[in-house]
Amino acid sequence: MEARVAALETKFDKIDGKLDRLIDAVSMVKLDIVRVDGRVSTIDAKVSALNLDVTEIKGRMTASEQAFSLLSSDVAEIKGRVATLPSASDVAEIKGRIATLPSAEAFGHLRGRVDSLPTTARIASMLGIAVGIITIANNWQTVLAFFK
Known part of the structure; x- marks a missing residue:
């Protein structure tokens, strides 16, 4: 019986070692599952961000379509x-009319003439002098009586 118990104890020790290795392996699998779960959570967050990006892109596309529609109507x-717009022959006719306009030199002479015209102040002064002479002439007798 002792031999059987000793054999059972030996086999139990072997089974105990194997169970310890199995427990270690299960712990490693558990750690791997936790890592995979973390990665899946990260992927979920990235997918959510991508969904938001897609929604934003859809909004931009809608705005772009509206802008292109307005551009098309413009x-x-x-x-x-x-x-x-006038045709080339109409423009040629206008060109012909422009060719007959006075040159810059002719406009310069016209400007000189305009500059030599009397200004408003000169006209007012001459008008005042003329009115004064007419007034003195009309009242000449009164002027002579004043100096006598």
């Missing part, structure tokens, strides 16, 4: 205005 309006 381009259509510009095309309509371009259609009403």
